[in-house]
Amino acid sequence: MLRIAVLGAGRIGKIHAANVAADRRVKLVAVADPYKEAVEALAADLGCDASLDCKSVVDREDVDAIIVGTPTDTHIDLTLQAVRLGKPVLCEKPIDLDIDRALAAVEEIERLNGRVMLAFNRRFDPDAMRLKQAIDEGEVGDVRQVIITSRDPGLAPREYLRHSGGIFRDMTIHDFDTARWLLGEDPVEVMAMGNRLIDPGLEELPDYDSVMVLLRTGSGKQCHINGSRQAVYGFDQRLEVFGSKGMVLNENHRPSSLRRWTSERTEAREPLLNFFLERHADSYRVELDHFLMALGQNGPMPATPRDGIRALRIANAAIEAANLGCAVRI
Missing domain, CATH: 3.40.50.720 (NAD(P)-binding Rossmann-like Domain)
Incomplete structure (x- = not known):
């Protein structure tokens, strides 16, 4: 044991x-x-x-x-x-x-x-893994575009943000890794914008709370990432992959899939899960399982330190692109 x-x-x-x-x-x-x-x-x-x-x-x-x-x-x-x-x-x-x-x-x-x-626990989210499987099995054909929405329910404490490395290295780095994983290629160019729409005081750090990023790979595949530190309706995380044969997407998680119709409202549903530890509880368990399987089978690690370097390079390029207001080669 x-x-x-x-x-x-x-x-x-x-x-x-x-x-x-x-x-x-x-x-x-x-x-x-x-x-x-x-x-x-x-x-x-x-x-x-x-x-x-x-x-x-x-x-x-x-x-x-x-x-x-x-x-x-x-x-x-x-x-x-x-x-x-x-x-x-x-x-x-x-x-x-x-x-x-x-x-x-x-x-x-x-x-x-x-x-x-x-x-990189989002690789091990069961929904994301099924989406990746659909890509690998050719269901969407040649991948052309990936769209990632990543919005936290609320702004993290200022002291955390002060030491986080900034939104691109702390929060969006998960999306950069997910983009590489789904695209099947490394991006070669990034365009990004960052704004302080929630807390203008973040300028003192300096950091952003609202970002949009465009990535392009060497073969021309595209990825759009939109991120925010605050979504008042809960933890908003969605993936969409569009290809030559169709599209696959995953939706947000809720405590229940029950929907209600009444005279006052149509398709009323439970609110979204409100924290990433709730939304990704399964992914942390699956992540541990894959770690143990790699050790038990003496196989390759499913997410390596080299993957971390590649995601960090994209994050650094996104920071440069947002600060300069122009596309940056990675």
Whole structure:
């Protein structure tokens, strides 16, 4: 039985730890986080060890694999520490906000033949996986256009935004990875615009809260991404793929699929799920499953650190394009 430690007891760490604890194929040995109250409460709830020192947990002989859900600026050190000990890692995105540091880390991981999966969890959303399957099976023919809508229900706390790396590197980077995955090619050019339509005060960071992005691949495939930090009706996430034989799309999730017709309203439905942890609860479980399958079968990781580099390059180009107001080659 694979023995796993989860680093981080925040909202992502809690999700990973709970999924590991619930999986009969593995054992949750420990959770680690410097915030004593959070980590002790999580460990007590899941019946594992608690530690305030992430690095010491990585070193433990009774830990076979690591899940990194700590702040971004700790990802490289903790991941490389585990890789040097021969331990596989599931690391939250991004590897780092700085492309040079991230690239150096990826090259070191590859030199050491490290088994590292980057947690682009939207690849593992069941609806998105079925959509990708339809593409792979030729249902839409040659992919021509991908349209991605990605809107959070509310603006994140200012302190989070201050250290997030900006909307393109923090939020839209998921969409950049999804675009690459669905298009089947890397974009070569990006056009982007960013505005502060929700909170003009974000200029001090500086950051945007509303963005639109156009991507073009070498063969001419197109992708349009629209993102917003605030959608008053809930977590709005939709994918559409248009091709030579037709189109596939997935819709938003709701607590219930029930629809009502009355004299006062037509097709009344439940509101959208209101947080990404609710919307993507399944994808985090499936993500862990694919990590474990890759390890058990000694197969390739389904999302690699190199995928993280490619998504970060697109994010950096989008920032440049938004700031300059012109198309940027990637």
